[in-house]
Amino acid sequence: MNTLPRDFFNRDDVVTIARELLGKYLVTEVDGVRTAGMITETEAYDGVRDRACHAYGGKRTKRTEVMYRQGGTAYVYLCYGIHHLFNVVTNAEGTPDAVLIRSIRPAEGIDTILERRGHTKLSAKTASGPGTLTQALGIHTQHHNGLDLFSPPILIEDHGVTIAPNTIEATPRIGIDYAGEDALLPYRFVVSSEQ
DNA sequence: CATAGGATCGCCT
């Protein structure tokens, strides 16, 4: 039950970090209630060289500025005007790499998670998309964007779970058709048993 | 100031 340290996120291979985040626990503490889920799907965004990345080509805007901070920072932004998407910034300060968390398996605070989702019981869809998991954990752009990930209200823990490499599937990323050839890169990682 | 488009979801058929 260790909080992942800064060193985990400050490494320079965002694809490796995306793989290694599978099986870790994304935890929030909002209004005194702790909710958590095991990460089961991630995508790597490889900074300035990656056409799918918001910071492609070194683009700096008010929104992307957070991506240039050091590893272990939360990058939360609003997508389609509705969904808050949660990313972990990785690599050294000045290098805008990030991992999008796309799915979790609810583990703690189930009642609160169901209430936030407007569901009455757990299902495969409770927190199985990048927009639904942030709703389930109460992650909000205004409250969490730019925060460090080492203490409440938001952090990532290692609960000793190991995901066997042969159960990890690598596929192209979702919803980035605009990225040209980079749309084909196998930067999405999924725990097979969760699909 | 006006516009286009988006790292999605959920409901409908």
Added chain:
DNA sequence: GGCGATCCTATGT
């Protein structure tokens, strides 16, 4: 599997 919702962000005039 198709489509509308919904509004922020970035960009251009």
